Amino acid sequence: MKNLTVAALCLVIPMALVGCKSKETAEVEPGEATTATSESEVAGVSSSSDLSPATAQARIDDVTIGHALSADGTIAADKQGDDFAPGEAVNVSLEVGDTPAGSAVKVVWFAADESRLGEETKTVAAGDKYLTFTSGDTSTWAVGDYRAEVWLADEKVNTQQFQIVAPANAGK
Numbered sequence: 001m002k003n004l005t006v007a008a009l010c011l012v013i014p015m016a017l018v019g020c021k022s023k024e025t026a027e028v029e030p031g032e033a034t035t036a037t038s039e040s041e042v043a044g045v046s047s048s049s050d051l052s053p054a055t056a057q058a059r060i061d062d063v064t065i066g067h068a069l070s071a072d073g074t075i076a077a078d079k080q081g082d083d084f085a086p087g088e089a090v091n092v093s094l095e096v097g098d099t100p101a102g103s104a105v106k107v108v109w110f111a112a113d114e115s116r117l118g119e120e121t122k123t124v125a126a127g128d129k130y131l132t133f134t135s136g137d138t139s140t141w142a143v144g145d146y147r148a149e150v151w152l153a154d155e156k157v158n159t160q161q162f163q164i165v166a167p168a169n170a171g172k
Helices: 002-020 053-059
Strands: 061-066 091-095 104-111 116-123 130-134 144-152 155-164
Touching (some): 053 155, 061 155, 091 144, 116 130
Antiparallel strands (some): 061 091, 091 130, 104 116, 104 144, 144 155
């Protein structure tokens, strides 16, 4: 009986791990895409902009901030950092392989005084592994603390803190 149990586990565990494996790229999953974003909780669960916090967190991975994007949409380790010179673009990369194609993802840029500096929404396409967002022109941003919030449906899934610093201190 013990051998039968061990044999059964040897078959079931690998199959379970394959089922739990993260997808390489976004896939079309009818009825699963969240096609709108909202920065406030949406009541109920039938809206195209409503997800549970746990589901939203599971769909967006590896949010990274840095100075330059690689061709594949990642930010190389030597290009990551949170200190930027005025005028330098701030890049955010996020893995969306577990996000259904057709889902909207939004990044909102804020200054320390809570003033909203901009936002951008992108739609995950079938085959996407990463989405990237760039701050735009930061030449008028004062030295100080800033943040970028990542939203999926009605859930904030990540916040990246960064600073605009004197040019001599940037690039870190």
